[in-house]
Amino acid sequence: MSAPPGITELAAAAAKLAIPHIDYLSVLPIMVMLGGAVVILGWSSLLRRPMDSGWVTSLTVLTASATLILSLFQWGAVLAHGAHTHIDGAIVQDGFSAFVSVLVSCIVLVSAVIADSWLRREGVDGPEFQVLLLLSAAGAMTMGVANDLIVVFLGLELLSIPLYVLAALNARRAESGEAALKYFVLGGFSSAIFVYGIALVYGATGTTDLPQIADYLARNVLLHDGLLLAGLALLLVGFGFKVAAVPFHLWAPDVYQGSPTPATGFMAAVAKVGGFAALLRVFVSSFHLLQNDWRPPVWVLACITLVFGAVVALWQRDVKRMLAYSSINHAGFVLLGLQAASNRGVAASLYYLFVYSFMVIGTFGVVSVVGGRGDRRHSLEAYRGLGARQPWLAGALTILLLAQAGVPFTTGFVAKLEVISAAVHAGSTDLAVVAMVSAAVAAFFYLRVAVLMYAPSGAGSEHALDGLGIDPAGATGSSGPSMPAEAPVLVARGEAGSVGVPATVVSPAPGAVDETIPAGVAFGVGLCVAVTVVFGIWPETLTSFAQHATLLLRP
């Protein structure tokens, strides 16, 4: 009995299918990242007892270092042989993608080292945290190399889904689950909007390949471009959610506050890097010819993001919420580089993302130490007198906060200067003025924390309460009605845990929580501070790195 004719036809068609040639070298960094995650997860599930977290961290650092080296090789290859597309045009290997890969590898490296001590302190067993870190980073790298809208979407989801789980990882805290659910619902919502945007762009241009879209726009004058512009708007909304630009920022404060602190630092860095990498590539290189249509909305977006982030951060009493609004403010600065729609703007945005990542991870590293066991002490008052209790910790935080404020001789200053000058160069002087004003406003809340750390720790009853994590005004979101009942427990823990701190320092109540600096945090935060200061004083290396990280299709 012969096979039905439909089947034979199908087999004949399948034989004719052209499978694209896959150049594995071009995706090797991403494969190493994913492979590392799978190996760690597989290995630890074969063991009888939970894997020692030191081992997991070492393997993660090893994977991230291997990715870093491979990305640097790719960078060298691009400089030597120029940019190429691979896998039937789905993947591009250019300076831009190599820069993003290098940056993402560094983010994983520093975050994994900082998170190690937090995992031990909170008793979060298992390799999940580090595995999710690697998976999410692979997503961000995919967004960096994506040369097709559907690859951008895959990268976006690979970036986001592990982040939802990371937010939920601390199952003992109610805030953690709440943050994860809010992030998930709004993230899924924004992904759906993004996919619909892809569908409309596909309908208008007949392709999802980024260079082909640019080609189509160059060769056709669209009489009815409503479909394309609607698609473009939906793409912008989808990206806006990911990078937390106002008015799509609603998830950010709650998610930053509720997530485990080291995860917050990672999330703040990697989601912005991945989101902005794809946003810059899609808008600046593919839709360059439509820039008269998309630059005004991005102008408005950047303007309200800059102002809103800086102003609302002023009256936050919780440091993690304050940093969330500050990261919204930083997103506004990166949007400045996008709005310029020039090579210079892209380089400035990339540079900003690079230095911002180190600043924000280092800052959250310090916050995770000050937060103490249970991730509770995040009110501003917990920082009072930190300079006397932990001079090194306070010094590092001061430098990182000053850098975020954009003080000269730090990378933050150079970064702000670069994006603002790119905006001026592109003719958006008014936006540059808004950015400078918002930087001045933002400096106020960064300095407030810095000043508070070196203020004398008052021995009044109010401050004694603050030291225990209780906010007498009840302004902190995290201190619920259950806190007073837990206070005696905290005191007991604090006394038991204050090994290595002289008793005289501990005797006033604010010192009653263990704030000794674990080695991992010392190394990670030290690295962030070093990058911030060294490249702030000698910025040439890093700025030229960013300037050579050009897109395959230059505007």
Next chain:
Amino acid sequence: MTVPGSWYLALSAVVFAIGALGVLTRRNVLIMFMCVELMLNAANLAFVTFARMLDDIGGEALVFFVLVVAAAEVVVGLGIVVSIFRRRHSATADDLHVMKG
């Protein structure tokens, strides 16, 4: 008689709008998940319609990517809901109010 492609596009836009409104107005988390699925499937319908109108197989292939990603997303979302259910016995967004500001 064939149904013109624009009708499918209109249907897809309506389904997308229903999904978006549902996410924004409904308070039950599971219903919100379903509304996100509605939005994704509206995009799938648009992909298929455009592929048919453009006579291009690419759009139909994209649907599979979206389907797989949507499935992965829902698995994670339900996992998060279950972990919250263990703590308290409801799944309404209004109950999630520990953090404000």
